[in-house]
Amino acid sequence: MKIALIGAGNVAWHLSKALKAANHQIVAVYSRSEASRKELLNQLPLAKELHSLNLTELEVELVLIAVPDAAIATVATQLQVKSGTVVAHTSGSQPMAVLESIPNASLGVFYPLQTFSKHKPVDFKEVPLLVEAQNIKTLERLRLVAQSISQKVEEVNSTARKQLHLAAVFACNFTNHLLGISRELLQEADLPEGLLQPLIQETVAKAAQHDPFTVQTGPAVRHDNNVLEEHLQALQSHPTYQLLYQQLSRSIQDKTIDARNK
């Protein structure tokens, strides 16, 4: 399929690699960041560099908008395509409707559910690709492209995708922050940074196999008030972490009552 990419960040970078490997043609790239655009075009020698969002002269079947969430609406107000071109954004948090200002396009969403770093290779086959479209024909075209690069393609509508993004904030963004706090606490006690890795791995593996609420461990779920009190004391120089400790412990205790009363 002939594809144009709007955006040249991490998502565009990894998507273009996977699409190329599946024999799709990236025919053009648009990005406001010159550095990213040059870097991406270096890996796509056959692609044209676009200087405007008027794509009506371009022979493409699919336009993928892989720009920061906050910029999608702006791109949509400027983008012009040939009638019937499929235009999809790659965002987890934005509804398909954010693209509605694009005239004559067949709208969709093409959301790879993974966190990308530019120079770290990604096995796209294992990345869930969530698609959505305005109509069945568009859905089938997006699904075909998705299945050519990933084994895990799901149709997920805007409402469910929004909830998925919220769930991902808890499971990934917030988890990463807790791992950062943990690392900081280890450093303060001159303990090796990697000391908790086996425990973290086991925690995540166990949580994947069970309902995490039913395998909760630690002082909060045991209502071990002595330890809870000591931990809050130990966090006195970190008032933000102290507050988090209290809220998370309280939520664990609430949830365990819920889970046991079920």
Added chain:
Amino acid sequence: MKIALIGAGNVAWHLSKALKAANHQIVAVYSRSEASRKELLNQLPLAKELHSLNLTELEVELVLIAVPDAAIATVATQLQVKSGTVVAHTSGSQPMAVLESIPNASLGVFYPLQTFSKHKPVDFKEVPLLVEAQNIKTLERLRLVAQSISQKVEEVNSTARKQLHLAAVFACNFTNHLLGISRELLQEADLPEGLLQPLIQETVAKAAQHDPFTVQTGPAVRHDNNVLEEHLQALQSHPTYQLLYQQLSRSIQDKTIDARNK
């Protein structure tokens, strides 16, 4: 080495397996729970069942106390051993000093840093074993036993171990809770439970290779107030999660300023 085990829960169960495999002899087991004691003794046909904590008649070199944290002090006030016997508890949260009421014993700590479920096998070689002792001779004996079952033996004193335990609460107990919340949110939207697994794996792998604060992603670190507002709206029926969302987002924003000002 001839070892007596006080306690018959998950830690005792897995420790006894690993110690037996390393050719130590578990000569006796004490536990107040009849069911756990019988189950553990079934796996240790040569071990004697103890009915009191007076071990002065018993030929053992090491007594391991693997009971719930809150019960260690009580065990310590009742335990009697031959002069010079090494007595160590296996708790991450309790100081060595909690054993001080035991007369004539050489005190120590023998803390396996892992979360155990009774029927799930554990590769003890990869479990960090943290040892501490009153004196060098005792430390060397505990270190020898530890090295016979684990490749990751560290000497960690009570103060540092307490901080480690606190760090583990953030990295594991709280992380598990967030994974539970995430799963609940997926279920609410009828999304497959495993959908976020690749993203979770990648998050944890990335956090192990970098300072997590420097690789933080998500709406909070981007100060994407529209998404933050939408997420809080979506959590209206979960006031506890809403509060957690706010606190964690605020902490991420605080921390990122810190990290960038470094």
